[in-house]
Each structure stands twice: as structure tokens, then as C-alpha cells.
Amino acid sequence: MTGTDILALAACGLVAIGLYGLVAQAEVLRKIIAFNLLGAGVFLLFGVVARRGAGAGLAADPVPQAMVITGLVVAFAATALALVLTLRLYQITGAATVAEDPPEPTAPDS
Amino acid sequence: MTATTPEGWLLVLALTLPAGAMLLAFVAGGRHAQRIALGALALWLVIAFAIALQVQRGGAPLAYLIGGWQPPLGMALRADGLSAAMLLTGAVVLLAVALFGRAPYATPRGAQETRAAYAYWCFLPALAASLAAAFLGGDLFNLFVALEMLTFTALALACLDGKPSQFKSELRYLLFALIGSVLYLLGAGLLYGAHGTLDIALLAGRTRADAPTLVAGALMTAGLIAKMALFPLHLWLPPAHAGAPAAASALLSGLVVKGAFVLLLRLWFWVLPAPVVLNGGTLLAALGAAAILIGSVVALRQERLKLLVAYSTVAQMGYLFLMFPLLAAGDAETASRAWLGGVLQAVSHALAKAAMFLGAGLIAASLGHDRVAALGGAARVMPITVIAFAMGGLSLMGLPPSGGFGAKWLLLRASVETGQWWWSLVILSGGLLTGGYVYRIVAAALAPPAPGCEARPVPRAQELCVLALALASILLGLVPLKDLGLVRVGAP
């Protein structure tokens, strides 16, 4: 087992932890953190793939690295968006989870 | 080897025009944003039409190598029949919805810019750019970025009203969609590790049914169907689509979910090896069948019009999955039929559902509520809307002549031909249930108004947008099969 394999297993572990957190934690904020852990695991996997593709005098394959950089920025934008929604939800309704509301009475809305 | 085809520049234009328009609208704001968006969307329709024409006439996909770099290092945009058909559908629906939105999202001369109008006119071209990226992308990672573009756009459009109740359902949508994207990305990473490329055309020749490919396929598929709200992963769709303003719901239900669908087709019929498709397709179709039956029954029992239409989307998305085992199991002739049937379903549902959501929005705006039981009098105030809604419903039911009929007929025939007749029972009972919920609404709308019911008249221009979309979904059924051969160009 090489060092890269160990880090690969760490990536899988991060994915599992992230998935668990997303499913099993109630607060939105914790879900968002778990999503970021999951994302970190995925990016780490790209890193492992890049490392395995080292060659031509490069320490790692640059293509997956470029993808990770792109992915990190997108993930940050998604996190920011989710957090703003969380904050707005909290400001308006005081809710900190996305549990389903009890079925609303059929009030007119327009 | 991909090479840039002579008309490949059209693909670049299809992507950059709406993207550029969005950026300009973003900077300019106010009244300019609306003008830029409308102009860009009209032009976009022309481009989409030109692409479809080129693909149809040439009988071969268009391709463009970005920067002249050959995959695997570089990346390509490709337009086969599927891309062209979906692009054209997207352009038609977007333009109709844009025209529909001119009244509610207007910025009068001299008035200050408002939040909703600004966001609306920026996100329409944004959606166009996202769809172009999703339909034309030839690289799995690039498609990931396109998926995220779609997610952000969908989210912002759904929150357009700023209704407090919407934030929770949108947060659920965002979180679920993000898990979907990440699972997709995870699979893409594995595929790159196994094959050293994410170019779809190159992967097509390289994949085998080995462990990395299988795991990647399962993860990416699960991620994509979470974004398509296939049963049992549909929790987010009904509240998100029902709570959004009418114009946004039409785009979400009609177009956004189709982006993930195109990706799923690319994954299953280009990237994954045949035996995997054969084995896994049945599971997808089984989930699709459950979506059709359960979604339709639940729709039948909804008390709110928009929720009913949203559940109808859950059911109609199920039909898209029936093509998977049919395509894998049949001979070339049958497979081609199943392919055409599936894509036609996506297109006709986009048109019909957009019309129905816009219609539902008009009805709700006019009556001040959208309780199905109290729709009486709607047909007197807005006959055109109710007729358009019913026409969309006919197409969903699969009655001739309509695009929905063509789609369901082709799927039906393919299911009989492959000996998998049980899917035809699903298709037919789904049609009956669909008829049930469409009848419920139309009959309620035809009923005399309840005493004390005050319905406001709705703008004729908006009604005509709805009618145009519904007519398009009907007229699709009158297009001769030969002209639908477009969809077969470059099919798997």
C-alpha cells in the first residue's frame, strides 16, 4: 500500500462522513458543513488521481488539479448561496432545519 | 478523433451569446436588462434553429474544438440530434416564457429597478447559457459546471417572488441538488482515474464493465436522478416547483430537469458499456414506473392546482426512464424507436408542462387562489388559458394528435417489440390517471362560478404565450416522422 492509496482511503472516508452528516444531521448549517466535507473528499479523490498520474517530470497530472481548482470555486459559491438561504430562512421564519412544515391550511396566496 | 465541423461556430455562439447577454444585463440593469434579455433570447432561438437545420441537413453531428485543442487535453462542444432538439425546445420555451414575463416583470420608464425584474431578466439568458452548456458540452467535467449553473439559476428563479414559504423548499432543493452534483463529480473523478479522459466520445470507446466504471456509473446516475426528482428522490420537486412564480415554475419543470436528463443519456448510452446499461436499465425503468403510477395518483388527489401540476411533473419524468431497458434490449429498429420516443417525451413534456404551469399561474392570479375545488368560472374569464391548459393535458395523456401521443406510442411499440410488455401497462395506466387529473381541473374550470367569486381578467398577451406553447406541444404530433429523424442523428 502506497501513501497515495492511504490518502485515497482518506478521501473515501471523507465522502462517507460527509454523506452521513448530510443525511443524519438536522440543522441546515451542519448539513452545509457536511456537504463541504463531502466535497473535500471528492476533491481529494481528484488529487489522488492526479498524483497517480504523475509523470513527465510533474509531481501530479495538471488536468485533475485544474478541475479541482474550478470545483473548489464552484463549491464555495454553492456554500455561500446555501448559507444566505439559511440565514434568510432563519430571519423570516426562525427555522434552522429543513424539516417539512405541517400541511398548511389552504389559505389563499397570491 | 473529433474535428471542428464547418458550422461548429454556431455552437460557440449558442453558448456565448446568452452568457454575454447575461453579463451585460447584469451590469446594465433596469430597463436595459429586459431589452438585452429579450433580444438575446430571440437571437438564441434563431441560432438553435440554425443548428437544428444544419444537423438535420448534414445528417451528422456538429462539433467544435475549443481553442483548437484536441481532446483528451482539450475539450469539444458537440451537437447531435438530441442536443439540437433539446436546444430548440429550450429556445422556444424560454422565449415564450420571456414574453409571458413582460407584464409581471416590467420596469416602467423612469421607475427604479426592482429586485424581481432585475433577477428575472438576468436569469433568463443565464438559463439559456446553462442549457446550452448542458446540451452541447462534450466533456463530463464541463457538464458538471453546466449542472451547477443550472442549479443556481433554478434556485434564483424559484425565489423570484421572495415568498417566505419558498425559502425552506428552495433550501431543500439546493441541498439535494448539491449532493447530486457532488456524487456526479465523484463518479467523474473515478472515470478520469480509470481512463485518463472525460471526453464523452473518447470514453465511449474505452470503458469496460470494471469496478471503477461501475462505481462511477452508479454514483453519477444517482446524482443525476436526484436532480431529475425520480421517485423516491422527488421530495424537493413539488414544493419547489409549486411555490415558485408561474414563469419560473414553467422553466423549472419544463427545462431545468431536462438538463440532467440529457446528461444521463450521455452517461448511459455513450459512456457506460452495453452490459451495464442492460442490467441497470431495468432498475431505472422500475423506478420510473413507480414515479408514473404514484406521482399520478398523488397528483389526482391534490387540492392545489400548482401542486397538482408539480406532481404531474414527477409522474411525467418517470416516462423518460422507460426508454432505458427498451433501448438496451431491442434491435436497431426498436432501439431507434425507443430513443425517439424518450426524447420526444422530453420535448413534448417541456412544451406542455410549461404551458400548464403558465396557465395555472394565470388562473391563480385571476382567481386569487388555486384551490382545484373552487376553480369555477375560470373558463368564462379566461377561455384561452383553460383551452391551452387542456391541450397541454391532452399531450400529457398521450392522446392524438400531440407530441405526447407520438412519444407514448413509440415507447409502447418498443416495449411490445422487446417483449417487455409490462411497461406498456404502466404507460397506459399512466395515461388514464393523467386523464383523471386533467379532467378534474378542466371540469372544475368549466363549472359555473361560485357566488361571491371575483375573477380578474388576465392580459391577452400572456394568454397567447400559454396558447402558443400548448399548440406547439400539440403540433409536435403532426410533424412527420421523417422530420423527427433529427433526433436520430448521432443517436447511440
Add this chain to the structure above:
Amino acid sequence: MTAGLLLDLLLALAVLGTAAWTLAARSQFAAVIGFVVTGLLLTLVWVRLGAVDVALTEAAIGAGATGVILLYVVARLRGGEAEISAATPSRAQRALAALLALSVGGALAYGVLSLPDPAPSLAEAALAGTAPLGLGNPVSAVLMAHRGLDTLLEAIVLVFAVLAVWSMAADHRWGGRPGPVFQREEHGPLSLLARILPPVGIVIGIYIAWVGADSPGGKFQGGTILAAMWVLPWIAGLVRPPSVTDWRLRLMIAIGPLTFLAVGLAGFVVAEGFLAYPPGFAKPLILLIEAAMTLSVAAALACLIAGPPERRRRA
């Protein structure tokens, strides 16, 4: 067991340990701290993987910016205990979730460990494709040329995100300045930091963006640092963001992708096609795009951190 292997093992265990602790943390604040620590450890992992560019990005965006924005929200969020405990899944559901998540992780591990050896790689091709552009950093070459479309779309995604964040504002607050109002602190550590750090930070940020062409670094990393240098005085109440309807702010956010798009389209005329660079002019053009993008990334990240307008429009 070599030292390197031991280091990898320790790093892996530390990452997993902090990640698990992050989930288990009693308070939300502790969870965020756990997440930031995990992110910093991951930066080390990236260095171990030979990906210094990514390590910088992870430090700047993954741990840094994400951590800041998480903290900022935690400080303003107070969930009701009853609501949270009602929404918490039952013990059986959590056990099932753990089982399924572990199974997915296990399947993934099986898939990863059976990746082919030697691994397919584009390292050689990327290196060969870097030289003609006059760049020294193949990652930058991939980002700006070979996979330039990804980067362009990603830059556009940032604009989408800013717009989406803004559009979450309440209607009557449209036209106001983004984010909450911070009390102006004339004295105190934050104020001191906010006055001293930015000049240094801005130089560092620009430097990191500038060297990206040839060595690790680039617009995203540099832009993040620039954003941080604005956020600091903002929190200290020293500066105020412009209104969301101010076209100069909007232009700053959009200038990067617009420049990228314009250069890309110019390729139709002056080079072989879209996003192609004319021979010999590749590096200057790429630097032009990077400069515009650095500005836009900084502005976009700052806006994402600040959030939607929370103050009334001033007439």
C-alpha cells in the same frame, strides 16, 4: 515503513478524525472550527500530493473563505432546540444512514483501489501544450487554454452566484448596500488589523495572482486574498460596500468573464477560433484575462461573503 508513508497515514487519520469530530461537535461554532482545521490539514495533504496550486486554493477558498462565511452565519443563527430535536432523525435512521454511507464509501474505496496501474495521465500532453503558450505553470495552462471553457463558465457561475445571493434580498431593501452594518471600531485589535493588514495583503494577493502564470498561484488564490483584505476593514466598520445597483460594482464583478469572453471571441478573428490565442501573444492575453479575473474574483467573493442587501435604500 518509510517516513513519507507514516506521514501520509498520520495525515489521513488526522483528517478523518477532525472531520468526524466536526460532525460530532456539540455546538455549531465548534463544528465550524473543526471544519476549518480539517481544511488546513487538507492543505497539507495537497502538498503531499504534489499539488501546490490546489493547496493554495484549498487554503484560501476551501478553508479560508468558506470558514469565514460559516463563522459569519453561525454568529447570526440561533436554532430552536425543540425544532432541531424534532427534525433529528431517529436512532434507527441514523444507524441506517451510517451503514449506507459506509457501504457507499466502501464501494468507492473498492473502485479507487482497482484503478489501473500505471494510471492514465495527461501530464505529458499538458506539459507539451504549455510551452507554446509561453507559460511555466502547466496547471495555469490547463485552466486558461486547454480547459479554458471550464474556467470561463466557472467565472460566469460566480456572477450567477452573486446575483442569486442578491436576489434573496427583501424587495424593499433592493438598492441598499450588501450585508449588515458593522459598528465602526476606531480602536481595538480588529481595527488595528484592518488598517495594517490590507496594504500588505493586497500586495501579496496581486503577487500570487501575477506569478500564477509560471509558478503555483493564480487569480482565484490571489483574488481570495484581495477579497479578505476588503472584508477585514468592512467588518471593522471602516469601509462600506457600494450599493447593489451601482454599476461600477457590477462591472467589477462582471469584468473578468467579460474580458475572457471578449478575448475568446476575438480568437475567431485573430487566431484559429474561439478561446484560441494568436501565437506569440498567448501570455500577454492570458495575463490580461488573469488581471481582470482577479479583480472580479475578489469582488464576487467579497459580495458572496457580505450577502444580500440588509439595509434600506437611501433615497
Add this chain to the structure above:
Amino acid sequence: MSFLLVLAPLMPLAMCIALAWPSARAHVQKRLWAAPLPALIVALLVGHVPPLVADAGGLRLTLLLDLPGALLLGGAALLWSAAGLYARAYLGDQPRFAAWWLLTQSGSLGVFIAGDLGSFYLAFAVASLAGFGLVVQDGTAAAIRAGALYLLLAVLGEIALLFAFALLAVGAPGESIAIADVVPPLAASPGGAVTALLLVLGFGLKMGLVPLHVWLPVAHPAAPMPASAVLSGAIVKAGVIGLIRFLPEHGAPGGWGTALAVLGFLTAYWGVVAGLAQRNPKTVLAYSTVSQMGVIGAVLGMGIVLDIGASGLHAAFYALHHMLAKGALFLGVGVALATGPGARRWVLPLALLLALGFGGLPPTGGALAKAAVKDELGAGIAAWCAALSAFGSTLLMLHFVRRVMDAAAAEPEGRAPPGLLGPWLGLGTAALVLPWLLLPVVGADAGKIWSLAAVAPVLLGAALAWPWRRIADRVPVLPEGDLLVLARRGAAPREALGRAILRFETLFRPWPAAGLSLLAVVLGLLAAMAARPG
């Protein structure tokens, strides 16, 4: 000449579209009667009209006119025309009614000349579904209920047909979807029985074969008079032409024929028995239609059993008479209701003649219709069954005449306006005369109509009608749509099932459940993909 074929369905369609312009509305409504004229002309030209084949993008659309089709097309055109004239006087200006009327008419006429699966299905669907608008015209609660039932069964029928057509298209060699190409292989194909069953289901629903007849006695009384006339006269014939076109002329297994014949006779008797227990004259007529369609089913069934190639033509002739006579009777109900008791005796003779025609009273057209199907129903046990049915029909029709005469008019000396009288007289005359003129076409022997075997059921029926008159009022009323009572009993379990599905769906809506499902889907997909095929 073949362009005339296209005109037949397009003329009403064009008039329907013209209604959208307010300026054209009055003209169209005044000329409702003219819409079926191209169809009438083309039917008269049968034999001189070559089939029209249009290649539309790999899909070959065929319109053709053969002898059975021409008989039905011509009859339907006459009926639509007369009823259109009648509708003008009966309902006045009703643009919405005119729209539904013309749309239904377009499909109803098109179905007789459609020569391929696509156009047949289209025409059939248009006729079926647009008929909904005619049923609910009056807008009463009963009409809406009837309309919903009509629509539900129509859609069910469409679904059965769609499935059957898919099977047909798959079973036929090559890509052709012409009926002439897809039907012959049916008899020998392994799944043929399923296809035939689905066809009988789909067309039987339209014709009203028991137990699929429930919509007829519900919809007819609810619809306005001219609409009932075309529903009973023309639209149910879409089912007849369907069976004629889609059951193989030769070589079908005898079992199919026996089954169809048994079903037909059962329907014929059921219609009589249930009809005798009705009070509303329109309901009685609806049950009579059920009964007569049963006879046609029996004719086609026996045609298969005896392998008579021309049974389609015979059935079409029989159906033609029914079309005209039943149409005239429905119009006559309206005339009778508008006529005071004083003038009622002038209405009686024609009504009586038409009514007794269904029993086979010579020399009415009905007797000729009975003669035309002698090949099928003229010998063996079928002959006895047919005689029993003729007897029953006579009894039922006399019951109808009595019910009509009992229905009270508002004013004792009321007179039906000429707009009602004219179409009624015209159609009634056509029902008596046309069969004689067309007799050579089917080559039936008119001499036999005076034979004792032919006349006896009528006489017996007439003899028993008198005693029945006395006890009829003591017979408990059977609810309209008899078997529907059973369906209503199924409502509670259906409701429970719906609720259960709703509850099941709710299980997946909370976040943890959806998240768990997502993970399970990943693993399930992995397992499914990794499974060895087979």
C-alpha cells in the same frame, strides 16, 4: 376524385375552426347541415374514388372508401345533416355546441374512410372525446355526471385500442401501418388473441356491448335530442366500422367468432330486458341501441365462425338502417314532445313503422336489414337466437312507442315547428326507402322478408306488447346504466387505495428518508449494474 376523401372530415373541421371568427359564426351555425355534404357526395361516388395515399415522412397515411365504409359514411352523412338542421331549430344559436358538434362530426366521418392505424386512431379519438361536449351540452348536474362517465370509458377504450394497435403494428411485417397490411397476419400471430380481445374491448365500449354498455343509457337521456340522435346513430358506428375493419375477413380462429357471437346475443337480450324496465323514452331507445349493436356483434361473430368474407358488408347494411331509423326515432321523440295530444296521431304512424322495423316488419327497411344478415343468422341455433332477438326488439320498441305517447306536451294543441318536423320526416323516409334502393349492393334476397320465419317474431312481439303494457308500470325501474351500481360499490376500496398510495408517498418526503433513499439508490444501481446478465 380522391381529394374528396380528405374533404369529408376536413369540411366540418374547417367550419369548426371558422367558428373562432365572430363574423363567420352566424353563417356556420346556419349551415350546420351542409358540413357533411362532401362526405355524402363521396359516399355516392363509391367505386370511382381511388384510395388516397399520402407519404408523410416515412408514415404512410391512407384514406380509402370501400363498400361497407361507403354505406356507413353515406348514412352517417345523412344523419348528421338532418340532425344538424334539427339542432338549429331545437337549440338555436349555441356556438359552443356547434364547435363540439362539428369536431365530433369530423372524427365520426373520418373514421369510416381511415385506412391506416394512425388516421383511424386519430379520427376515432376525435369522435369519442369530442362527443363529451355533446353529452354535457345542457350543463345540468346529470349531464356533467354522464359526461364524466362517458369520458372515462372513452379514454379506457382509447387505451385498449392504443395497446391493440401497438401489437398490430409490431406483428405486421415491414413498416406499413395500413390496416390492410396489419390485420391479415393477426389471425395466425401468437399474441393474436390478446390483440383481438383488446380490439373487442375498445370497439365494444363504443358499440355498447355488455358489460361495456353502461355509458349509453346514461349519456343519451342527458344529451339534447339531436346530440342523442348522432350519438346513437353515428358515433356508436365507429365501433362497428372498427370491428369490420380490424377483425380478419378470413382465417380467424372459430373460437373468436363464437365468443363474439355469444357476447353479441347476450347484449341483444340484455338491452331488451333492461330497456323494458325503463320509463324515459330516450333511455328505452338507448337500450334498444345496445340491443341492436349486440345483433351486429353477433353477425360479425357468426361471420367468422362460418368464414363468410362479406359479413362486414352485411353488418354495415344492418348498421346503416339502424343509423337512419334510430336517428329518426330520437328526432321523433323531440317532435312528439312538442306535439300536443290532439295532433299526436299524426306522429304515431311513422314512429310506429320505424319502431317495428327493428323487429323486421316487412316491408320496412328493417326487414331488409334482417334479410341482409341471413347468411350469418339464417340457420341453426343462430337463427333461433336471432328470432328471439327480433321478438324482443318488437316488444321493446312498442314499449318505447307507448312511453313516447305517454310523455305529456305542454299545450294540448301544440305543433312541432317545421325545423323539427322536416328533418324528422326526411330521415324517417330515408330509413324506410334507402335500404330498398341499396339492396342490390349487398345482394340480399328481398323475397324472403314475407316468409313466416321472418314475420312471426314481429307478430308475436306485437301480440305480447298489449299484456306488457298492463304490467310495465308495476315493474321496478332499473337504474339507468344498470351495472354501474356495481361499479359504485367499488368506490370505497378505490378511495382507500388512493389514500394508501398518498401515505406511501408521504414516507419519502422527510429529509432523512430521501437521503437514505439516495444512498440506497446508489447501492441498488451498483448491484443492478454489476449483476451478471441472465
